[in-house]
Amino acid sequence: MSSDNEIGFESSKLGTKEYWDSFYKLEHNNFKDNKEDIGECWFDASNAENNMCDYIFNELSNIIIKEDVKICDLGTGNGHLLFQLFEDGLKGNLIGVDYSETSVEFAKDIALENNYNVKFFKSDILNSKDSFLIENVNSFDIILDKGTFDAISLNGEKLHDDKLGVQIYPDAVATLLKKDSILLITSCNFTETELTNHLTKNGQLKVFGKVDYPVLEFAGHKGSTICTVAFQKL
Template sequence: MASFEKPTHLEPSKLGTKEYWDTLYTREISNHSSNPADEGTVWFDDSDAQEKILDFLSEELPQISSRFSRLSPSEASVLDLGSGNGSLLFALRSEGGFTGRLVGVDYSSSSVELSRRIALARSRGGGGGGGGSDDDDDDEDEGEGEGEEPLDVSGIEFRQFDLLSDPIEDIQRISSEVKEQYQDRAQEQDGRGGNEQSCGYDLVLDKGTFDAVSLSDQLDSRGRRVNEGYGERVLQLLKVGGVFLVTSCNWTEPELQKWFEGSEEPDGGKGRLRMIGRIDYPSFEFGGVKGQTISTLCFEKVIV
């Protein structure tokens, strides 16, 4: 078997440390307390990534995924890795029609506190209009968000969880509750009599989290940079046929494909990620080479 060729690692930076994110979200909690319309940073907002993700999930994903072709948004269980201020999950609920169980996890307790405060404000009809892009997170948009319609935040929850070190069962347990709710349908679709392959989430999202993990200088128990084990953990969180959608500004599409389709291990019946789609962003050309400022790839969990 050919050896797994990893992309060249990124140089570590402060954006790969928990201290950086704790400080950022503590500041954003303070800003939100002063002005509920200020919900903090929306990553990749300058590329309109969030709207493009919503469009992809509603229009393209049902065409390329057999699971999503027969699964309504009200049934889909969703996990957002590194959920930050919760903006993506709130958008899925308010604009994307996802009315089922939406779970956001982040290793920063300040992030979880901020997203819970925003959820409370939105449920009362406040907020929802402020915040900035990742280029202007120190700005405040005064007066926006007043008079917003209350958002139904039932079924949306945020928990502190470190994907790379905490027991994966803690988050799998939540998906098991979702599975019980739709057990008959899941068994019928999977044709597996409700075995372990129908456990997990239908959709796992990552908007910038793999980027941050890739900037960490920490090593795992095998002596690897921690981002090398990221895909393995994602696999454990997905149902067979489930979808992983990852957005990055640090990795090109070919590099992302290597990170998540490549493997050092034999499959062993545990599944692999297979790329099935992508989101197109405006491209640029420099030195005769075309590229995009950010990349979003869609992977499906398959058993081979």
């Protein structure tokens, strides 16, 4: 990525709220017809969700052992990642947020149907006046992101202060995190180096760890199709 204003991706419908409203409306309707159809699990082919859960239980055990631990999933979609953590036995406050109303209603219905103790709220953390953002300053021990930053990167619309969403995101996440707490993020759009450069440039986050994925080699180049990196708030 050459600069903050040139992130290297073309704008896409995947970066629009309209797309996700429509997507989760369809998935919600499918769920109403078949309660076993809880929608798509993103990055399932890369086993990203299981890897994120394993990392939390193995590398962040000192955080999740707290009874009052607070975990927030940004761009939660159908809530699948939080439901997996709940099924795996994680206790505490599990909260999912999404700027799509249809996503939030869908996730709420899945939680109700399956007695998952997970809460969901509509929130756009890129909006500095968002009520959830304002009410949860320095609140969370762990923040999760599975593809949300990717979607944000596909929206070329300038927001407040003439900034792109990808520029606002690091500060917004840091606002929600407690000191020394963790952002665990999975991306398929950014390499580990690109993700690190972007999320640490505000001086509020540093690399804490990562998940190792199989390395592929093509035409003399090596890399992974996905990366999961943990960042700690300074």
